[in-house]
Amino acid sequence: MMNNENRDNPLIEETLDPQNWDELRALGHQMLDDMFAHLQSLREQPAWQPYPEQAREKIGGQVPMHESDARAVYENFQANILPYPNGNIHPRFWGWVQGTGTPLGVLSEMLAATMNPNVGGGNHAPAYVETQVLDWLKEIFDFPSQASGLLVSGGSMANFVALAVARNAQAGYNIRQEGLANHTPLVVYGSVEMHSSLLKAVELLGIGNQYFQRIGVNEAFEIDVAALRAAIVQDKADGLQPLCIIGNAGTVNTGAIDDLDALADLAREFDLWFHVDGAFGAWAYTIPSFREKLKGLARADSLAFDLHKWFYTQYEAGATLVRSDRAHYQTFTVQPPYLKHTGRGPHGGQNWFTDYGLQLSRGFRALKVWMAFKTFGLNKLARLFEQNIAQAQYLAELVERAPHLELTAPHPLNIVCLRYLAPNMEDDPLNAFNQELLARLQESGIAAPSSTTLRGKFSIRVAIVNHRSRREDFELLVAAVERIGAELMEETSNQ
Numbered sequence: 001m002m003n004n005e006n007r008d009n010p011l012i013e014e015t016l017d018p019q020n021w022d023e024l025r026a027l028g029h030q031m032l033d034d035m036f037a038h039l040q041s042l043r044e045q046p047a048w049q050p051y052p053e054q055a056r057e058k059i060g061g062q063v064p065m066h067e068s069d070a071r072a073v074y075e076n077f078q079a080n081i082l083p084y085p086n087g088n089i090h091p092r093f094w095g096w097v098q099g100t101g102t103p104l105g106v107l108s109e110m111l112a113a114t115m116n117p118n119v120g121g122g123n124h125a126p127a128y129v130e131t132q133v134l135d136w137l138k139e140i141f142d143f144p145s146q147a148s149g150l151l152v153s154g155g156s157m158a159n160f161v162a163l164a165v166a167r168n169a170q171a172g173y174n175i176r177q178e179g180l181a182n183h184t185p186l187v188v189y190g191s192v193e194m195h196s197s198l199l200k201a202v203e204l205l206g207i208g209n210q211y212f213q214r215i216g217v218n219e220a221f222e223i224d225v226a227a228l229r230a231a232i233v234q235d236k237a238d239g240l241q242p243l244c245i246i247g248n249a250g251t252v253n254t255g256a257i258d259d260l261d262a263l264a265d266l267a268r269e270f271d272l273w274f275h276v277d278g279a280f281g282a283w284a285y286t287i288p289s290f291r292e293k294l295k296g297l298a299r300a301d302s303l304a305f306d307l308h309k310w311f312y313t314q315y316e317a318g319a320t321l322v323r324s325d326r327a328h329y330q331t332f333t334v335q336p337p338y339l340k341h342t343g344r345g346p347h348g349g350q351n352w353f354t355d356y357g358l359q360l361s362r363g364f365r366a367l368k369v370w371m372a373f374k375t376f377g378l379n380k381l382a383r384l385f386e387q388n389i390a391q392a393q394y395l396a397e398l399v400e401r402a403p404h405l406e407l408t409a410p411h412p413l414n415i416v417c418l419r420y421l422a423p424n425m426e427d428d429p430l431n432a433f434n435q436e437l438l439a440r441l442q443e444s445g446i447a448a449p450s451s452t453t454l455r456g457k458f459s460i461r462v463a464i465v466n467h468r469s470r471r472e473d474f475e476l477l478v479a480a481v482e483r484i485g486a487e488l489m490e491e492t493s494n495q
């Protein structure tokens with residue numbers, strides 16, 4: 001397998017830096033021009049298209065053993081990768097909760113990649129940039145300045161880190177030393193609308209799926225606080241150990257916001273950890289009209305949220321804030337001799353992020369966040385969050401006025417769930433009908449929402465964390481859903 005190029009002469013030393021910097025620089029300039037042209041012309045491109053087999057073949061082949069020209073590799077990228085994205089940078093992509101990124105973010109990623117620091121910790125500017133970003137985030141969400149925080153890959157990891165701290169801080173014994181075996185089962189509480197990443201965290205932390213109490217919700221998909229209280233009381237009576245209450249600041253299905261203040265009260269009453277999953281919804285805290293609804297968020301022991309959804313930074317970036325720095329540190333710190341924080345040199349300084357999370361080696365996520373804060377300012381970003389919420393309201397109005405569409409859930413934030421109402425169709429065929437409608441809509445390239453099922457109703461789900469969307473895009477969406485629905489109706493009646 002191995003080739004012997006240059007092996008014959010051990011005195012020849014190689015590097016991955018270019019032999020001709022001018023050539024690579026010219027290619028780099030061209031790449032930047034091409035990428036900005038690509039972003040500028042997004043509206044003319046399909047929101048999504050399937051990945052063709054020919055392109056798939058072109059990116060494959062045997063393990064590349066020999067050098068080839070970077071320009072040729074770039075041309076392969078341009079022809080076979082760039083035209084077939086997931087779609088989330090497009091103005092009419094509203095699937096799952098996928099953010100768009102920004103042109104500024106393209107540049108920040110390049111700068112971060114150039115410095116390519118390992119932000120595990122130490123005395124260097126990137127570590128201080130992360131500390132600064134975390135200080136801003138604490139201030140924004142009214143966490144105390146002595147709270148701790150960590151930038152992570154996204155909401156899933158943010159939830160995991162927070163629940164790990166909750167488990168270790170609340171268990172009442174040295175869980176790192178003893179493990180969970182032979183101890184009273186711990187119980188985590190949240191609503192049935194909780195995101196699946198929390199389920200993963202509970203399972204991976206050894207708490208066990210059976211001790212993940214999923215409490216019912218009201219008409220607005222918000223947790224039933226009375227039922228939660230009853231469950232805690234019952235579990236205590238049954239000899240279990242209630243551990244943590246999770247509140248949703250924007251559920252993934254519909255954007256519902258739990259009564260966070262009531263949950264904070266309950267957590268205090270029963271001496272439980274209070275965690276808030278605010279993956280995207282936490283950012284509504286920056287909008288004055290949402291402050292009251294979200295005020296309980298600032299009382300959380302830990303808060304998880306993303307920067308790659310709302311806030312619009314490039315993937316990947318999420319954050320965890322933890323009120324007790326000590327609890328956070330004690331959950332993750334391990335300092336073998338080869339990682340000793342020496343006090344001087346590159347391993348000096350106070351910013352040791354590896355002591356606050358799973359990762360030892362960490363990338364420079366903080367730069368794109370720092371540049372976004374500095375360049376756009378929080379006010380503009382908050383106006384964009386508000387714009388997305390107003391667009392959701394506008395879409396809901398369009399749906400209500402459309403002859404064959406109905407809303408399938410309230411839309412308190414930036415998510416609208418809807419379906420086509422085919423007359424006289426039973427539930428199951430109607431669900432299949434809407435599923436087919438959505439697939440055709442996505443394949444048409446016009447728009448790409450995703451789906452969910454709400455109280456048995458398959459729903460087209462439009463989650464708006466897109467700074468490129470305009471009102472006219474939602475008009476196009478409604479017109480397309482009506483048109484494809486009518487076509488499908490006709491096909492159904494001809495069968």
Ligand SMILES: Cc1ncc(COP(=O)(O)O)c(C=O)c1O
Nearest residue numbers: 097154155156195197251252279
């Ligand atoms: C409410 C909620 N929590 C957690 C997550 C997980 O976040 P991520 O996809 O960044 O891991 C999501 C993702 O959509 C979410 O909506």
